[in-house]
Amino acid sequence: MNTLLLDVALWDLCLDADGNIAMAQPPYALAQDVASAIRTVLGEVWYNDTLGIPYFQQILGKRPPLPVLQAYMVQAALTVPNVVSAICIIDSVDRATRKVIGQVQFTDNLGNTGSVSL
Numbered sequence: 001m002n003t004l005l006l007d008v009a010l011w012d013l014c015l016d017a018d019g020n021i022a023m024a025q026p027p028y029a030l031a032q033d034v035a036s037a038i039r040t041v042l043g044e045v046w047y048n049d050t051l052g053i054p055y056f057q058q059i060l061g062k063r064p065p066l067p068v069l070q071a072y073m074v075q076a077a078l079t080v081p082n083v084v085s086a087i088c089i090i091d092s093v094d095r096a097t098r099k100v101i102g103q104v105q106f107t108d109n110l111g112n113t114g115s116v117s118l
Helices: 028-039 055-059 066-077
Strands: 083-094 099-108 113-117
Touching (some): 055 066, 066 083, 066 099
């Protein structure tokens, strides 16, 4: 599957050495796609407004139980083609900064594993 390479810090397109839009290569491409899926806000994808996590409707300012948040992360990861299983591990929640620390671990259809940070 072709995936445009995103700058890790800016989450924006990158150029390759020739000045063309860079493409991500496996296995990084799949990890980037999973990271994009868990960052997508429900309704944000104009061609399919059912994709994404209901951050505004169910999470931000709501303090849902952690299993609910984990389920949304897993559900989003499983929308990525070739991802066959995923788990979300939450290490900590800093209520003061509203930051969740953890990762989503996933397995693809070839048995390869990877993880992305929340």
